[in-house]
Amino acid sequence: MLHVENLTVSIGDTPILKGLDLGVGAGEVHAIMGPNGSGKSTFAHALAGRDGYEIGGTVTLDGADLLAMEPEDRAAAGVFMGFQYPVEIPGVNNMYFLRTALNSVRRTRGEDEIGARDFLEVAQEAMELVEMKQDLLYRSVNVGFSGGEKKRNEILQMAVMAPRLAVLDETDSGLDIDALRVVAKGVNALRTPERSMIVITHYQRLLDYIKPDVVHVLVDGKIVESGDHTLALHLEDHGYAGFADRDLDDASLSGATA
């Protein structure tokens, strides 16, 4: 479904990703772990289409060239990104924002817009999923939300947008254990045989709740190791130090491969 081949990303003269390869099949959940500065978030933003990157390589979603698309067209193609730092938009009602977002992708896809009543049902269902307080739906987008509320709001948006590929960038950062549980519950409920997910995280903690099919270790702009969830446990015990100086060639850890 998602194919990433030899992806390179530079910001100015600084190379961040240095030839990243990744394949994510339909219904799979892949975790990407790595130390600070390894390029995890850059990878997420490269998929979503952020400005300011020099990009090489190929990225296709269901055969379509993602790198050639504007961010909004990627959204219409089914890419959703959960932001590490969700953005505040003062004066814009959260519910209105969501409905505009949903109808924007529907319009781009040539589908009918969703009416207010039908939308309310969709939104209510998503609200229950993430155990979000009703009033947050009517407040300005992310304005005055706590860290946990912002992340829940991201998952709420994901539930409403029903993406083909969800990229969750450090969704667990800044969450207490209860919020983490709620967010993970939401993510798990949204796993379907058609939907793929890439979960980016520092910590194994999140993967106690969201069981990935594959775990990748990203170090210095490359995936240096891939394995099953036991790889995450190994990282929890030993950290990333062991990966820092290794080349892909001699990567072999506990026999796990992608």
Added chain:
Amino acid sequence: MHPANHAPSEPLNQPADGPNSTDADYNAGTGDLSKVTVGARKGFLMSETMRGIEELTDASYEYGFSTDLDTDVAPTGLTEETVRLISAKKDEPEWLLQWRLKAFAAWQEMDEPDWAKLQITPIDYQSISYWAAPKQKPVLDSMDDVDPDIRDMFDKLGIPLHEQKMLSNVAVDAIVDSVSVTTTFKATLAEAGVIFCSFSEAVQDHPELVKEHLGSVVPVRDNFFAALNSAVFSDGSFCYIPKGVRCPMELSTYFRINSMNTGQFERTLIVAEDDSHVSYLEGCTAPQRDENQLHAAVVELVAKDRAEIKYSTVQNWYPGDENGVGGIYNFVTKRGRAHTEAKISWTQVETGSAITWKYPSVILQGDRSIGEFYSVALSSKHQQADTGTKMIHIGADTTSSIISKGISASHGQNTYRGLVKMMRSAENARNYTQCDSLLLGKECGAHTVPYIEVKNPTAQVEHEASTSTVGEDQLYYCRQRGMNEEDAMAMIVNGFCREVFNELPMEFAVEAQRLLSVSLEGSVG
């Protein structure tokens, strides 16, 4: 920055007979009327406003049809004779002529204000025509029998003058160039005792009311442009709400400048007697022209004890092109006097005009009176806006609030200038001011100039100000959620203005949404 001050002296040099005999298009004596082609534009002005905000920097003022109107235009130039001509054309009583002449004499001794942060191309007051009136075809016997060409023009503007087609509960006074062409729903309003008519009619039909209140809030010598207006004002709207009456519908006036080389100088007077209530909206458009046109209006509001006046403006005069050529000079004096426990609320959405110089104010004279000012001012292209308010607290326990949202884009310059004055008598008076500026682009500017004068130690004044930009991250966030850049920008800017848009009368908010096909916040559910 300071315009040349040739104006006050020049009128004296004009020939005493006023009309410029070389002006082939005009013959004052016979009423030989010139034919002037006007370019009218379609689109409800409010929808233009919103769309203007949406499209932001590259919003063009393009509307494709034009209308021919027979127009009666006075020769350019301003002398005492011009003032007499205008007064005579309108068949005014002697006291009003004398009032105008007094203003004219005052104006000649005054200088243009130079304290605003505005670059003004010097105005040649002798090259302006101070009177232009569409020549109506023979008038039939009902209000709806407006000249079909004019009616057509207003239809294209989205302002139907047929009462049955009107949006429910809005009465309209339509003013083209200098003259009121029709006022709708007069009969319905009369049943409630409300007088809503053109200023000229009021002078004829209700001279005692006009005489009592004209100039009572904005005296003729108040400022240069107010004095000019007082001398040459052509028409405008007059509203009178009797004691205890809640005006049964929204009142509104649409101003339109059509003719070339004319100034528009309208005068609006609203008097709300004790315990009455009225909501009033004005809208403005003008054709696209290469030269600057002057609009110098005066609005006076009188809110007697416990009365409430809500005055909303959607101003979309032609702003000039992207090189800063043409556009309206909007130099307006608006002020209200609030008596005991009265409330005056100004809401303005200012998106048009090359230059806006405007400070709708409230004199909080009576104890416990309330003043409000809600403003959105957009300066794009080469537009300049120096706008704000004055809240003069005289009475005890008076309160005022000011919410100003300035948006600067392209080469626009936007200045908030506001005075909060607590007089010695203003025991326990309170003011809250919030000024937010939004910058779109790198060539524009936002400026905030608050003046605070407090002479009573029990008074409280709060001032908050912020300046922000539409962040790349906000746009990116919206686009990741599927919105294109324009929609995202519109949403963010509308969000910024929301507190002010919420103050617009419901009828117009609904109308705006219908015409815009842009849903604003809070429309879901």
